[in-house]
Amino acid sequence: MTSLIRGLALLNVAELVADLGGDSDALMRTHGIDPGAAGDYDTFLPYASVAAVIGDAAQELDCPDFGMRLARRQGLQLLGPIAVILRNAETVDAAIESVSRYLPHYVPHDFTELIREPHAAIFTLSTNLRRPAHRDQMVEKGLGIAMDAFRLMLGEGFVPLRVTLQHRRIAPMESYREMFGCPVEFEQEVNSVHLPPHSLNQPIRGRDAAALALAENYLSGIRPDLAVADHVRGKIQRLLVVNQADLVAVARAMSLHPRVLQRRLAESGTSFEEILDDVRRDMAWDLSATGMQISQIATMLGYSETSSYTRACRRWYGESPRQLRARRRGVPESAPARLPHTLGAGGPTPRLGHSPRSG
Structure with missing residues (x-):
């Protein structure tokens, strides 16, 4: 079964590619996508094709932080009715739990989870697609959108405790600093954003309970398009x-x-x-x-x-x-494995099963 994603996933791709000197129409057609479908909520596209457009743009335009740049341009527009829940839930905790519940109904291949530990609340992002090409760009775009959501709920000055990524570093360190503003650790077990535990209890100001009810009613009527x-x-x-x-x-x-x-x-x-x-x-x-x-x-x-x-x-x-x-x-079997790269300082990563080490 072909995994599909809404055309909204390519929102603002054409503008970003043009700013970098590329031809977005040609890039999309190369991967079988009608340029007119980019940014269209009601159009469904093969996930692999969308990822290929984003990944190829990063490579061909020599822009390794393309996913993070695109996240800044898309913001919460990408989430459609889920953004309404983020703006109108009672607390940050309730908002994250709702997103984790409804996201698979809206984007069937993506899953988020909130793990509560004594010293951190850990928001994780994963996909159930088998080895998708350009996963690194898609993950960085996804966590970039998550940062936009956290700053909406917790204030523009919000900075996570740390961010972890499963893949190796693909962009300059400065790109990660600009996006997350905190220590970023690569080659870790999960893709995650670590928040202070007390932030979960923060109420969302200016919420509209009626708007929340309408969004939840709409999303509850959607069934995941999954075999x-x-x-x-x-x-x-x-x-x-x-x-x-x-x-x-x-x-x-x-x-x-x-x-x-x-x-x-x-x-x-x-x-x-x-x-x-x-x-x-x-x-x-x-x-x-x-x-x-x-x-x-x-x-x-x-x-x-x-x-x-x-x-x-x-x-x-x-x-x-x-x-x-x-x-x-990519190393000889006898060579020692490298320790995970870390951007910035920070204490030990909370255990999510086991912390990866060389061995």
């Missing part, structure tokens, strides 16, 4: 982080009986075990690029024994976990 297999895949990705990605837990999260879920998956030509194996394979591919210890990767994938991960890795990729990690990082 059941894609929906299961997204749930598994989120539950693996807390080691709860079994059939019963996923079925409960989807409000289905496990046997009903198994039957629906069989009708679509797959099974829960096949999807779980597929998710683990893709996660192993991504996590291996971070330099994380093999035992930590095994735990993140839900394996109780490293040997189980080793057997799976050889089945998936025909090589050991260490060989896969070396290949993904």
